[in-house]
Amino acid sequence: MADQQPPKDVNDKSQHEQDMGRRNFLKNTGLVAGGLVGGSLFGGLISGGLNKTNEKNDKTAGNDSTNGIEITQARQFFTRHQDFKVLNAATELIFPEDDLGPGAIKLGVPYYIDKQLAGRWGVNARDYRHAPYAIDLKDVDQTAGPGGEQSILDRGMIFLQGLRKMDEESQKRFEVTFDKASEEQQIEIMTDFEANEVKMKGVKASEFFILLKQATLEGAYCDPLYGGNINMEGWKMKEFPGAVASYANYIESDEFAKLDPVSLRDYQGH
Amino acid sequence: MVKKLKKVDAVIVGSGWVGGIAAAELTKAGYNVVILERGKNKKHEDFIGTKDELRYSRRYELMQELNKDTITSRNSMDKEAIPVRNNMNARLGNNTGGAGVHWNGMSFRWMPYDFEIYSKTVERYGKDKIPKGCTMQDWGITYDEIEPYFDQYEKTAAISGEENPLGASRSDKYPNPPMKDTPNIRLFTKAAKALGYHPYRIPSANASQTYTNPDGETINGCVYCAFCEEYGCDFGAKADPIGTVLKTARKTGKMELRNNAFVNRVSHDGKKANGLIYTDTTTGEDFEQPADIVVLAGFVFTNIKLLLHSKIGQPYDPKTGQGIIGKNFTGHFNNLSTYIGARGFFEDKKFNNFMGAGGMGSSVGDFSGDNEDHTNLNYLHGYEVHYSQLGSRPIANNSVPYDTPGWGKEFKKNSIKYYNRNLFITAQTGFLPNKNTYLDLDPTYKDALGNPLLRVTVEYTKQDIERAKAGVARCEEIMKEMGADKMNVDIVRDDTVFDHKFYTDHFFGGAIMGATPENSAVNTYSQMWNMENLFVVGGSSFPHTGNYNPTVTIGAFAYRAAEGMIKFLKEGGNLAVKPLEENA
Ligand SMILES: Cc1cc2nc3c(=O)[nH]c(=O)nc-3n(C[C@H](O)[C@H](O)[C@H](O)COP(=O)(O)OP(=O)(O)OC[C@H]3O[C@@H](n4cnc5c(N)ncnc54)[C@H](O)[C@@H]3O)c2cc1C
Ligand code: SF4
Numbered sequence: 085m086a087d088q089q090p091p092k093d094v095n096d097k098s099q100h101e102q103d104m105g106r107r108n109f110l111k112n113t114g115l116v117a118g119g120l121v122g123g124s125l126f127g128g129l130i131s132g133g134l135n136k137t138n139e140k141n142d143k144t145a146g147n148d149s150t151n152g153i154e155i156t157q158a159r160q161f162f163t164r165h166q167d168f169k170v171l172n173a174a175t176e177l178i179f180p181e182d183d184l185g186p187g188a189i190k191l192g193v194p195y196y197i198d199k200q201l202a203g204r205w206g207v208n209a210r211d212y213r214h215a216p217y218a219i220d221l222k223d224v225d226q227t228a229g230p231g232g233e234q235s236i237l238d239r240g241m242i243f244l245q246g247l248r249k250m251d252e253e254s255q256k257r258f259e260v261t262f263d264k265a266s267e268e269q270q271i272e273i274m275t276d277f278e279a280n281e282v283k284m285k286g287v288k289a290s291e292f293f294i295l296l297k298q299a300t301l302e303g304a305y306c307d308p309l310y311g312g313n314i315n316m317e318g319w320k321m322k323e324f325p326g327a328v329a330s331y332a333n334y335i336e337s338d339e340f341a342k343l344d345p346v347s348l349r350d351y352q353g354h
Numbered sequence: 355m356v357k358k359l360k361k362v363d364a365v366i367v368g369s370g371w372v373g374g375i376a377a378a379e380l381t382k383a384g385y386n387v388v389i390l391e392r393g394k395n396k397k398h399e400d401f402i403g404t405k406d407e408l409r410y411s412r413r414y415e416l417m418q419e420l421n422k423d424t425i426t427s428r429n430s431m432d433k434e435a436i437p438v439r440n441n442m443n444a445r446l447g448n449n450t451g452g453a454g455v456h457w458n459g460m461s462f463r464w465m466p467y468d469f470e471i472y473s474k475t476v477e478r479y480g481k482d483k484i485p486k487g488c489t490m491q492d493w494g495i496t497y498d499e500i501e502p503y504f505d506q507y508e509k510t511a512a513i514s515g516e517e518n519p520l521g522a523s524r525s526d527k528y529p530n531p532p533m534k535d536t537p538n539i540r541l542f543t544k545a546a547k548a549l550g551y552h553p554y555r556i557p558s559a560n561a562s563q564t565y566t567n568p569d570g571e572t573i574n575g576c577v578y579c580a581f582c583e584e585y586g587c588d589f590g591a592k593a594d595p596i597g598t599v600l601k602t603a604r605k606t607g608k609m610e611l612r613n614n615a616f617v618n619r620v621s622h623d624g625k626k627a628n629g630l631i632y633t634d635t636t637t638g639e640d641f642e643q644p645a646d647i648v649v650l651a652g653f654v655f656t657n658i659k660l661l662l663h664s665k666i667g668q669p670y671d672p673k674t675g676q677g678i679i680g681k682n683f684t685g686h687f688n689n690l691s692t693y694i695g696a697r698g699f700f701e702d703k704k705f706n707n708f709m710g711a712g713g714m715g716s717s718v719g720d721f722s723g724d725n726e727d728h729t730n731l732n733y734l735h736g737y738e739v740h741y742s743q744l745g746s747r748p749i750a751n752n753s754v755p756y757d758t759p760g761w762g763k764e765f766k767k768n769s770i771k772y773y774n775r776n777l778f779i780t781a782q783t784g785f786l787p788n789k790n791t792y793l794d795l796d797p798t799y800k801d802a803l804g805n806p807l808l809r810v811t812v813e814y815t816k817q818d819i820e821r822a823k824a825g826v827a828r829c830e831e832i833m834k835e836m837g838a839d840k841m842n843v844d845i846v847r848d849d850t851v852f853d854h855k856f857y858t859d860h861f862f863g864g865a866i867m868g869a870t871p872e873n874s875a876v877n878t879y880s881q882m883w884n885m886e887n888l889f890v891v892g893g894s895s896f897p898h899t900g901n902y903n904p905t906v907t908i909g910a911f912a913y914r915a916a917e918g919m920i921k922f923l924k925e926g927g928n929l930a931v932k933p934l935e936e937n938a
Contacts, residue, residue, distance in 0.1 A: 178761040184770055205413060211440040212420040214799060218436055233439050271762070278760070297761055305748035306408040322773050324708050324748040327405035330577035331709035338537045340704040340774065352403040 156311055157195045160202035161240060166261070168194060170247040173263040175300045177270050185321040186314075193303030196312030197243070200299065206240040235287040239295060246292035249284055250277065307348045316345040327351035356631060356640045362386045363923060365630050365645035367617045367660070369393075370452025371905060372892040372912045373651035374599035375510075378569065379916035381608040385923060388643055390615040390632050393418070393449030398596060401455075401586030407747040411584045414441035416456045418448040422616070422635075422802040425655050426809045429852035431672060431790050435809045436854065437799050444856040445584070447653060450613065451596040453859050454905070458583040458712030458744055459559030459592050461513045462902035463504050463910075466497035466522050467723040468784075471898065474724060475734060483734065485817055489682055489787045490734075491897050494869035494930075495878040497522055500910050507909030508557075511593035512565045512573040515557025520719045533562045533576060538705050538777055539716045542741035545835035551718045556740060557906075558713030559593040569602040580745020582712030592712065615641075617656070618803055620648060620664040620888065627666075627888040633803065647887045647919055651912075654683075654894040658793045658864035659808040666885060667865075667875055670792050672811075678875045679865060680794050682787035683810065684899040686860035689853045690814060690822045691899070694846065695739075695780035695829035698838025699755050699772050707746040707774050715742030721828060722901050723784065733817040735784030737825035738901045739832065741777060748773070755840045779833050781825025785899040788815050793864045812852040822846045860904050862896035867911075869930075877930035879918030880911060886928055891915045 162168045172194045181187030188194065200206060217236040235242065250273055254262040258269045265273070276282050280290035303312030305319065307326070313319060319326055325343040329351065334341045363385035366373045377387045409415050424444070426435035438444045447453030467474055472492045475484060484490065505525050507513075514530035532555035535543075539555075546553040560576040567573065576591040590597055603609040619631040621642055629644035650657045661667055661679050670681035686692045717740040719725065728734055752769040753776050759765050796809035823846045830843045868874025871883035880891040893908055900907070918929045 179766055180763055182763060182766060184767065187766075208440070210414070210419040210421055212424040212437050213439070214437070216798065233443065234436055274761070301752060302408055302412060302749050307406055309406075310408060319748060322748050322770050324773070327403075327581075328579065330579060331706070332534075332577045334706060335536055335578045335709050336534050337706075341706050341709070348403070348406055351405060 153192065153308075153311065153314060157192070159195075159198050161198045161206060162201075162244075166251065166263075167244060167247050168198070169263040170251050170261070171197060171243075173265075173270060174247065174250060174274065174296060175303070177267075177274055178297055178300045179304050186317050188300055188304060190314070191304050191318050192312045192314040193300055196303035196306065196310055197299045199311050200302075201240045201243055206238065208238045233291075235291070237286045242287050242292050242295060245284060245287070246277070246289070246296065249282060249289070249292075250274075253282060309348055316347060319345040356642050358642045358644065361629075361644040361646070362388050363645060364388075364647045364649060364919065365390065365643045366649040366651055367630060367656065368452060368650075368652040369450050369595060369600060369611055370447050370651065370653065370892075371454040371595050371599070371909055373452070373649070374454070374595035374603065375507075375909060375912040376649050376651060376889075376891065376916045376919065377603040377609050378599040379913070380919060380923075381603045381606040382569075383920045385608065385920075387603065387609045388645070389609065389611045390617050390630060390643065391450060391611060391613050392616040392635070393447075393452075393613065395613040396450040396455065396586070396596065398586070398588075398590050401588045404585060404588060405579065405581040407581075407749050410456075410581075411747060411750055414445060414584070416449060416584065416586065417441050418444070418446040420444065424801075424807060425856070426796040426799050426807050427852075427854040427856075428809070428811050429854070430813055431811055434798070435796055435811070437807065438854060438856060443854060445859055446655070446856065447859070450611065451586075451594050451600065452653070454595045455586045456584050457559070457592075457594075457859075457905065458742075458903075460713040460715075460742070460903040461508070461511065461515065461557040461559050461906045462717075462738075463522070464900040464902055464904070464907040465723040468898070468900040469493045469495055469497055469500065471735075478724065479729060483728070485734075485786075485815065487789050487815070488817075489789055491866075491868060491873055493867055493878065493897055494874065495867075499878075500914065501525055503910035503913040504906060506913045507906055510567050510569065510598055511559045511906075511909065512561040512567060513557050513559055513593075513906070514562035516555050518554050518717075518719050519552040520722070520725060528557060529567075530562045530565055533558055533560060533711060533714050534578070536706070536710070536714075536743055538707075538743050539714070539741065541777070541836050542716050542779070542832065545832050545837075546716070546718050546739075549832065549835055551720045551832075553716045553718050556713055556715040556717050556742065558711065559905075560587075560711040560713050561591055561593065567598060569598065571598045571601050573597060576711050578709050578711050578714070580708060580710045580747070582710075583744050616803075617652065617660065618663070618805060620650075620660055620666060622664065622666060622885065622888070625885065627885055646923060647889065649915075649919065650888070650890045650894075651892055653892060654861045654864055655793075655808050655810075657890050657892060657894040659795075661865060661875075661890065662793075662795050662808070663805055666888070667882070669794060672790050672792055675789060678873075680792045682863040682866050682897050683791050683793050683812070684785045684787050684862050684896075685812075685856075686782060686785065686858040686899060687812065687814075687852055688855040688857050689850060690818055690846070691783040691785055692858055692860075693780060694822065694844040695778060695826055696833040696844070697753055697776055697778045697842040698833040698836060699840040699842075700775045700777070700837070701839045704774050705777065707743070707751075707776075708748075710743035710745035712744050713742075714744065715740050718828075718832070721824070731820075731824070733821040733824070735786055735821065735898075736901055737781040737783040737821060737828070739779060739781050739825065739828050741779050746773065753778075753842070756842050777833070777836070777838070779829040781822075781829050782901050782903070783818075783821050783825050784901040785818060786815075787863065787898050788813060810856075814850060814852060819846055819848060819850055822850075860893070860899070862893040862899055862904070865890040865894045866897040867895040868897065877928065878911075878914065879929040880915035881918055881922065881929050883928070886926070887922065889915055889919055
């Protein structure tokens, strides 16, 4: 939030006054009376998150800026640059830049997805992973969930295969890689994936599409700590204020509350 | 090798609301209790500063990880079941406090009609109204008998609400007034009233003010932060087992809660339960915890899996209708009984959709249960229609009108435009039991210890589809009255089948209660008929699904069960045949 004015709330109060307001809610709602705030529980939040001065905001803000996060923008999961280029093009097609604001690429979505695939989500660590796998659900049940749920492939493998297949289709149909194809050509391919009209191995093209779309939206609107939603631009477009501690002051009002967003880094009071 | 531990008075599977209530009541009465909880140790401190949609609502950090144990699912008896592999399809409780930590807190009582559904149906419409294959039955208890326990749970859990104008009689008002209201709620209320219905504020376990419950535990006032459903409350303002019943039990010094303790089996001699066999998942060691009474409070799937796997009671056979364990599985299913309705898009209004609380909203009870005359309707039981402002978080909420594509330029524009310009009304419907919807052990898939997974078979009947259609139509009617410029109305097709989603966590049956051992596994104290020191508690004892969220009713029956446990520890015997003095 480096180059921003002190945030305003609906009543045009400064962030500092808002914070005081929040502290009063905490008091009113018994957090102080209940002994929680004084103890270790809320210590960090109150001093770091809720009662933050503008000066501190300015200092930490560098971490939210595009410059600060560049150091984290390198590939952990994807090894081939071409795969990553296709990912860039595909996510931007789903969530393009327009006059409302940045698209997937500027929001950091491709790097967000790369990081996620390199972690627990990419290898389905929480999921039940025992055979037999019903690869083609026709025999069992078409109504089972999306996202490669019944596939033997993990999400990382689904992404790799899916992106390469998109590229292959583009070269086959238009003699140009997916990232260099025209918008109409890209749309044609993506539409075919969504409709499951492209054949993939071990997973349906439509399931890959659902994963890709969901991951794109996650990258656009997650907390910036994950590498997406850079500078909270996704939230700003959507007028979602992030990790605001309390809405007790606004909840009854008929007026729309225009609030500047709060990231977890600010909320947790690092 | 199984190491045998020192005997205690009671051993409990699960530290959710049900296990917590049992532990609080037993320890207050002076008994020593061990709770075995498969999940991690959690305190309120773990929830501070966790307003992170990706982590909790997309990666489901607080829910049961399915890599060690899950269920399998099929939507017809002649199909093979598939395992439920990821949390997109099952949000089940785990860790200290169970699902009671990450619930919304909508806190309705089920209706007098529910508990006597068979008799009341026959009385009003005649026997022929009950569809073929429907296995509905009375619960063996009346609303008036369970009412004091409703009151007890509501006071424990700081329920904040106002009286349902069409509701059953209450012995006392809610312990707290309803939460604040919002423009969204006011709009719904006004429209529902204009149509002649009787809206009232959804009773919530998000406390409207700081409150101290009868056990002396304090629940703080809610600040409407909207990171509520799927999250632990970082203000201690949502009643959960950690801050109430488990805390009460801990204070006595008589409860030990063992985390990472995965219960595999009930040890027993056919007449009496000896204790629970579990694996310490941090070391792989196996233990037996002996006890005078054994309490299954591990939610419906674990309760039934343990009974079947330990060979207690006769498994239900859908072909013959014989047997009881696994019978009458029901629930609120995603594409039928909840999460469907009407979404309205408003061109000129902007709402603060990102604020709210898990249990915040307004409900219409005019069509609940048997409130409406079903003589000329082609279904029994009803639905509750509500608007709830639980807070729209941005990853999960990208609704666009049906005529907008699902991705690309138009999608981005409209998903952003309508984010704070759309409202959703949903109908939650009852679900009647049928003979083909049941639980048994899966023939193919195994858990991490090599035991068979529990298999769920759900078949929708024509009645269920018709009830759902009626509910959606009512949502549409109210949304229209609210003045939406465009509407997405969910379509319930005649051939809708169960979609293998266990998203609501509202699931029931498998060890149902009743007045006699002929038609039930447990009596109304949740005590097994044929193994008197074994209590199987929670939604598993409900013979069907009402149209309200279940936890208040689960809590009430847990209090009744706990009373029974104490009585049994003192005097032994079957509690149903020796009525308790207090209730006699
Ligand atoms: C997102 C969400 C929102 C909800 N919102 C509402 C609502 O608004 N209103 C409402 O009425 N209800 C709601 N519910 C449902 C409510 O949470 C449950 O009805 C209630 O918590 C059930 O309590 P329980 O004690 O029976 O089970 P649980 O809370 O599931 O507790 C069972 C415990 O047993 C443990 N366990 C299971 N198996 C084993 C084993 N083998 N060994 C050891 N331990 C085991 C589990 O880890 C768990 O901690 C919601 C649920 C979810 C998931
Ligand atoms: S909405 Fe209220 S009850 Fe829910 S998490 Fe926030 S403060 Fe807690």
